[in-house]
Amino acid sequence: MNRCYFIPISDLTNRADVPGWVASLARSGETEEDTRKAVASILADVRRKGLEAVLDWTQRLDGVGLDPAALRIPESSLQAARADLDRRQPDLMAALREMIDHVRRFAEGQRTCLNDLSLSLPGGGTVGERWCALKTAGVYIPGGRAFYPSTLAMTVIPAQVAGVSRIVGVTPPKPQATLPGASGVDPLVLACAAELGLTELYPFGGAQALGWLAYGEPAVDLIAGPGNRFVAEAKRQLIGTCGIDALAGPTELLILADGSADPAWLAEDLMAQAEHDPDAAAVLVSSDPALLEAVALELQTRTEVSPRRAILEQSLAVHGRLVCADRDLAIELAQAWAPEHLELCVADPEAWLPSLTTAGAVFIGSSSAEAFGDYGAGPNHVLPTDRSARYTSPLGVATFLKRQSLLRLSPADAASMAPWVERLAEAEGLTHHGRSAALRGHHHAHHHA
Numbered sequence: 001m002n003r004c005y006f007i008p009i010s011d012l013t014n015r016a017d018v019p020g021w022v023a024s025l026a027r028s029g030e031t032e033e034d035t036r037k038a039v040a041s042i043l044a045d046v047r048r049k050g051l052e053a054v055l056d057w058t059q060r061l062d063g064v065g066l067d068p069a070a071l072r073i074p075e076s077s078l079q080a081a082r083a084d085l086d087r088r089q090p091d092l093m094a095a096l097r098e099m100i101d102h103v104r105r106f107a108e109g110q111r112t113c114l115n116d117l118s119l120s121l122p123g124g125g126t127v128g129e130r131w132c133a134l135k136t137a138g139v140y141i142p143g144g145r146a147f148y149p150s151t152l153a154m155t156v157i158p159a160q161v162a163g164v165s166r167i168v169g170v171t172p173p174k175p176q177a178t179l180p181g182a183s184g185v186d187p188l189v190l191a192c193a194a195e196l197g198l199t200e201l202y203p204f205g206g207a208q209a210l211g212w213l214a215y216g217e218p219a220v221d222l223i224a225g226p227g228n229r230f231v232a233e234a235k236r237q238l239i240g241t242c243g244i245d246a247l248a249g250p251t252e253l254l255i256l257a258d259g260s261a262d263p264a265w266l267a268e269d270l271m272a273q274a275e276h277d278p279d280a281a282a283v284l285v286s287s288d289p290a291l292l293e294a295v296a297l298e299l300q301t302r303t304e305v306s307p308r309r310a311i312l313e314q315s316l317a318v319h320g321r322l323v324c325a326d327r328d329l330a331i332e333l334a335q336a337w338a339p340e341h342l343e344l345c346v347a348d349p350e351a352w353l354p355s356l357t358t359a360g361a362v363f364i365g366s367s368s369a370e371a372f373g374d375y376g377a378g379p380n381h382v383l384p385t386d387r388s389a390r391y392t393s394p395l396g397v398a399t400f401l402k403r404q405s406l407l408r409l410s411p412a413d414a415a416s417m418a419p420w421v422e423r424l425a426e427a428e429g430l431t432h433h434g435r436s437a438a439l440r441g442h443h444h445a446h447h448h449a
């Protein structure tokens with residue numbers, strides 16, 4: 001029956017099995033004790049010794065000796081990288097600009113939906129709320145396994161649109177010998193920074209970079225951006241010292257498909273997910289056994305000839321699933337798992353959409369491949385994982401804003417409110433609260449009665 005050697009087809013026929021399925025899809029889950037300890041000691045070191053510790057850990061973990069006199073990547077290097085890209089690969093530069101343009105358009109649209117609130121009180125006066133930009137934000141651009149200029153755009157643009165005054169980027173360096181230029185950072189990331197107007201970029205990564213953002217000179221209000229388990233754990237340990245966007249873990253995709261979907265498209269979408277990381281999860285659910293068989297075959301033949309075969313086989317074998325389930329159970333599984341990405345490769349995706357509220361990002365209809373979202377159709381690709389999409393939103397403009405509440409009372413408004421506030425304060429035994437309110441009431445009576 002099943003022709004794919006690394007990803008069997010299984011049946012989901014019983015509602016009671018859904019929680020077990022969801023549990024089986026959990027990956028690393030809790031950060032392991034080792035990671036916790038390693039990160040805690042790096043953060044403590046950076047807190048105590050500052051930049052000296054950052055340089056030290058960069059040497060130990062990334063094998064790069066940074067020059068303490070020239071840490072910040074000079075703007076001239078950013079501009080030079082952009083000019084160079086423009087000259088040598090104008091098509092890539094044009095693609096980068098398309099991405100930036102799309103992501104900025106979306107972020108600006110988001111900003112227009114975040115309105116301030118003002119309400120009149122029944123007895124006079126107003127209450128409200130306004131959105132205020134954070135002053136300083138740190139953005140983390142992962143850099144261990146691959147380069148992520150798209151992630152630079154996805155983190156910097158919402159912060160810019162929010163109106164953050166200082167944005168500090170950090171990204172781990174490569175051994176300088178492997179890259180042209182002196183900074184140890186991929187030229188494409190430098191060019192992208194220049195194109196975005198990001199002027200402050202530092203070549204360090206991991207827990208040491210995040211510790212420096214929070215405890216060091218930038219003393220950021222918030223750290224945003226994805227990374228590996230050390231990065232995620234450092235963010236978790238820094239909560240309270242500063243804010244964080246979310247705890248993003250290994251990436252995941254759920255595809256719900258029917259007989260209208262093309263098996264080759266589905267296989268490539270699953271592989272696009274699986275190629276990220278051995279921990280990436282790629283799951284296809286359909287009520288059509290013939291489709292599942294066809295996808296299994298496509299996966300097998302395409303993986304065999306893929307340049308990313310090794311990583312595909314690992315992630316698909318451990319976290320890949322081909323599941324035969326009817327529509328109701330498919331929706332139930334999707335809702336319970338709350339995957340980071342959800343593709344609806346069905347003939348009538350709009351009919352499915354209303355029931356599918358927990359996923360981080362939804363790709364509606366077979367043409368709307370996740371790859372378009374990853375590279376900047378507009379919605380952010382920094383998304384909640386590991387079931388946190390149940391209660392967290394994608395990275396966005398709101399990540400870099402906070403609400404401030406407002407109260408405005410005239411003397412008359414205060415006088416009208418004073419009696420019941422006094423009464424409540426008295427009941428709580430907070431004498432001075434009562435007097436504070438009462439003085440406003442009396443003051444008004446005295447001057448205007």
Ligand SMILES: NC(=O)c1ccc[n+]([C@@H]2O[C@H](COP(=O)([O-])OP(=O)(O)OC[C@H]3O[C@@H](n4cnc5c(N)ncnc54)[C@H](O)[C@@H]3O)[C@@H](O)[C@H]2O)c1
Pocket residue numbers: 038039061062141142143144145146148151172173204205206207208226227228229230231248249250251276277381382383
């Ligand atoms: N969710 C998203 O939107 C999104 C986007 C892009 C990338 N990602 C994820 O980001 C991750 C990138 O990971 P990466 O490793 O390539 O780059 P990274 O920048 O996240 O991590 C590299 C750093 O990890 C630290 N490190 C490595 N080994 C360590 C150790 N033993 N002890 C302490 N620190 C150590 C080092 O400081 C190093 O600089 C992947 O998991 C990828 O899936 C997610």
Ligand SMILES: [Zn+2]
Pocket residue numbers: 272273276374
């Ligand atoms: Zn992807």
